[in-house]
Amino acid sequence: MSNFKKHIVLKTENLSVGYQQKKQDKVVAKNINVSIEKGKFVALLGKNGVGKSTLLRTLSKVQKPISGSVYINKKKLSTYTNQELATLLSLVLTERLPVSQLTVFELIALGRQPYTNWIDTLSEKDIEKIHWAIQLTEIEHLKDRRFYELSDGQLQRVLIARALAQDTEIIILDEPTAHLDIHHTFKVFSLLKNLVETTGKTIVISTHEVNLAIQLADEFILLSDDDTVYNGTSEELINQDAFSTLFPKELISFNKNLQQFIINKI
């Protein structure tokens, strides 16, 4: 019943994700029924190869679902055109950018493409939004640099700024802290947490930083080892014993009192 009060921005129904192949579809994850509330910081957890990236790619229409459906603002994802979706959902992916001479400012400005005219002229509002995104991500000092000169941590913030400039309700990030040290990892997490609180955007990230996510994320989607999909707050997931299904128990285990994963004595 509490669903009535919530504003659900993203919802899946019996979703199966994977790759369509000629003989037989390769299903990576199935029976995914999750709903994501507006203005939440959601962490998608799961061990390597369990289908986190595939799920995010399906949620963002980069690839088609095997079966089931995705709804954004109660409308089926497949009925959105790329152009419509571009004003609702923006992406930060793990893939490397092709080497070009784009400056940081130009790269962020590309986020305004859904709003610009046919020849890509930036209006005053576009420039305002770009500067707003640059300010929030604290990268003023980088804006005239070429993007390939940046460190991984700097580039990640630039890519987040690009997604912000796109001015969408939902931002999906695939492993935004993959190559970062602990300092920069924390910096990205706190930036995203702040963005959710100050802008009211919904942010979904996939991550392997489980301990950090438990402390900072509002809600979780957990793809467990045994194909069960958990969805809820950290307390709900702890009550369901969900975190301990994340990894085989020989090496690390979840400590409920500390609410952290710890290494077992070897």
Place this chain on the structure above:
Amino acid sequence: MGSVTIPIKEILNILSGCIASKESWETIILNYRLPKALTAVLVGSGLSISGLLMQTLFRNPLAGPFVLGISSGASLGVALLILGSGLFGGVFLSVGFSNWGLAIAASLGAFLVLSAVIITANRVRDTMSILIIGLMFGSLTSSVISVLSYFSSSEQIKQYVFWSFGSLGNLSWNELSVFSIIYALGIIGTFLIIKPLNSFLLGENYAKSLGINIKRSRNIILLITSLLTGVITAFAGPIAFIGLAVPHIAKLVFTTSNHKILLPATAIIGAIVLLICDLIAQLPTSEFTLPINAITSLFGAPIVIWLLVRKKKIYV
């Protein structure tokens, strides 16, 4: 700047419509040198733009109409028309060697190879493989041409070989107008896709998330490139290296990846480079004219090698 020297004052007179002191000079300027200069401008800018489109589409700095086998595809089209007419009898002769016939044959050939490259490129995705596949298509088409020439008369082979040397001259105003119309179509199309071109700089997935219709944009790029390369190859022969080297010169000079600046810059530099190549090919004041293809390769090859040596500075 040819075997006949004409004073600059007379050239200006002729171009502005005044009467020259020698009638032959007027004929040389208006019917030979002016069309040739215009052809050089169209060929140079068209090939360079094709190269830029290919480099952005494949996100590969070494892509270009020649390396990807597209020029060879156009050659195949022309070879089928000239050499194949012996094999298949009068069917082709009726379409004949009319300007449209050549242009259509070359464009179809270019389109065929480019589609094949794109289809296979989608399966491998690795940029090195795409280049190798392009080269394979190139050698595939040239072997088909060899087979064709084996069955052709020496007269036809001669005609084809002369065409393959590349030439900016020999175009009548009539042919030039056919050329210009197709060229204009291609250029107008290019300026309509500046936005998707810029978004391709982030890769296909980002471009898609920015609202770009990937398939449509890719097909338009494919169509423009085959149209431009096809018509250029039909009228001027397979001219190497311009398409690969000029976009890099533009990127190095203007230090930007923004297609709004890069497209006109590439077109202008392409036109200038081919005009200079033509000037060298004329060997001013001598009676010889070298094949234009020899000159572009002579200067293009060192540029490509130089770019490869400085690899860190090559951009898509």
